[in-house]
Amino acid sequence: MENSEEHKIVSFKTYLIILVSLICFTLLSVFVTKIDLGNISIIVALSIAAIKSLLVFSVFMHLYYDKKMYSIMVAGVILLMTLVLIITFLDYGF
Amino acid sequence: MSNSNLPNYLEYKGKYKGIFAWIFSTDHKKIGLLYLYSIMSFFIVGAILGLLMKLELIAPGKTIMEAKSYNAVFTMHGITMIFLIVVPGIPAIFGNFFLPILIGAKDVFYPKLNLLSWWLYIIGAAIALSSQFMNGASPDTGWTFYAPYSFRTQSNVLPALIGAFVLGFSSILTGLNFIVTMHRMRAPGMGWFKMPLFPWTLYGTAWIQLLATPVIGITLLMVVAERVLNIGFFDPALGGDPVLYQHLFWIYSHPAVYIMILPAMGVISEVIPTFAKKEIFGYNAIVISTLLIAFVGYFVWGHHMFTAGMSETSLFAFSFLTFLVAIPSAIKIFNWLATLYKGSIVLKTPMYWAVSFLFVFMIGGLSGLVLGAMAINVHLHDTAFVVSHFHFIVFGGVGFAFFAGIHYWFPKIYGKMYDAWWADTGWIVFFFGFLLLYTPMFYLGIAGMPRRYYDYVPEFHFANILSSFGAFIMIAGLVIIIINLFRSAKNGEKAEVSPWGGQTLEWTISSPPILENFEEIPEIK
Known part of the structure; x- marks a missing residue:
C-alpha cells in the first residue's frame, strides 16, 4: 500500500525565500517587543511564531x-x- | 494448509550464535519473544513485591516490614508493574510478534529501530531498578512521583525517574514503528477497513505512545531539574505549583491506561470470534470506538485530581468527559456479547480467559464510573477502592487479555500445543484468587481504609485476611500457568497450522512461522 514514491525536489530559490522570510519574521518579533501593545503583545508574538512554524512545516518539512x-x-x-x-x-x- | 519446508524463525541460523542470535536479532518475532521473557521476568519480581505487601497487610500493625519498607515496596511494585510490564506489555510482545503477520508483511517498517526499542527498554529497566542497589533508601514516592515529596525525599528517586524517562523512548519508538508499518506495509488488497481488529487497536495505541509519552518524559526531567537545580516548577516556596505536576503527570498517565487496555481489547476481539465461530459483530463500531477511546482518553486526566484543589469548571469538565469515555468502551462490550450471541461457542483455554476478561473488565469499568462521580470520589479518593478498581482494569483487563493471547497464539509462536487440562486449572485457580484478592478491597475502600498504609484498624482485619489469602491462591494459579507453558514449549505436541480455526492471516502460515513469515506476500480479496 501507498508505495508510490515521488519526492518533489524543492528549488534552492524557494528555500532561500523561506529562510529570508523566517529571518524577517524573527526580526519582526524582536521589533514588536519595543512597542507597547498591552495585552495583545503576546497574541502578536504567538501569531508571528505560528506563521514561522507554518512555513517550516509546509516547505522545509514538505507537507505542502x-x-x-x-x-x-x-x-x-x-x-x-x-x-x-x-x-x-x-x-x-x- | 501445511507447515512450510523452510526453516522456522526459531531454527533459522543467522549471523550470530547463542544468546547473541536473540539480542541482536532484528526479526520482529524474536524481538517479541525478547519482550515476552523480559516482561515475564519483571512480572515475577512485581508479583513477589505485591505478595509481600499482602503479607504485611494480613494483620494490623507491623507484620513483616516497617512502614518505610512498605512505602519502598509499593513504589517498586508500581514502577515495575506500570513502566516495565503493562505499558510495553501487549504491544511489545504480541504487537511485535503478530502485527506484521496480521497485515501480511515480512517485518515491521524499521526492524533496527525495533531492536533499539528493546535495548532502550532493558537499559531503562536497569537504571530504574538500580535505585534498589545504590547507597541510600529505595524510592518511596509511589509510582506517581508526586511533587513536592518527589524532590524533597532523600531516597533514590533520581535513577527511578531517569529509568522511566529512558523507558519512554522505547515506547515512543515502538509506537512510531507500528504507525509507519500499518501505513506502508499492509498486504495488497488490505484496505484500512479490512485490517484485523488487533492491528487497529495497536494503531490507536501507537498514536498515544507517540504523542502522550513525551509529556511524561519532560515532566520527569522537570522533577529531576527541580531536585538537582531547585528551579521552582513545582515548589510553592519558589513560586511553583505542585498541582501543575499532577496535571502534567496525568496528561500522560491517563492516556497510558489506554496504551495498556486498547491492545488488550484487540486481543479479545481476535479470540472471541474464533471461539464463537462467528464474524465479529459490528467491526466498524469497534474500530471507531477504538479511535474514540484513544482520542477522548486524552481529556479525562483530571479525574485523578478531584481532591487536589482544581477549579470547579475543571471538576465538572473532567467528570463529564470521564462519563463520556465510558461509551466507546461499552460499545465494545456490547459488540463482544453480540458476537457470542447465537455463536457456536467452543470453550477452550483462550476463551475462558476472554470471557473472564469481560467479567473483570466490566467490574473495573463500572467502578471507574463510580470514581468518576465527583461527590463519591471525595469519599473514595486514595482508598483501597481505587486500588481495587485499577487492578480490575489494569491487571484484570491487561493481564487476562495477555493470558488469553498467550494461550491463543502459543501454538503459533512455538509450534507446540500446551496441556489444556493444566491450562484450564491454572485459569480457574487464578480467576478465583484474583476475585478473592481484589473484591474485599472494594468493601475496605468504602469502609474507609486508605491506600498505601501498612497498618489499619482492627475492623478491617477479616477483609484483609480474605484479600491476602486470595493473593496466595492467585500466585498458585500463576505458577501453574507458567510451568505448564514452559513445559509445553519444550515438550508439547506439535501444533497444526490452525488449531483453533482462526480466520486471520497468522493461521495461514507455518507454526512456528518461517523467518519472514510468508513465502509469498498474500493478496487480500
Missing part, C-alpha cells in the same frame, strides 16, 4: 507537497495539543 493525509495528521496533533492546553487552563483561568 506531500499527500494531504500527512497534513491532516499534523493538524490533528496540533488540535490535540491545543485542546489539552485549553482543558489544563480551565483549572487556572476559570
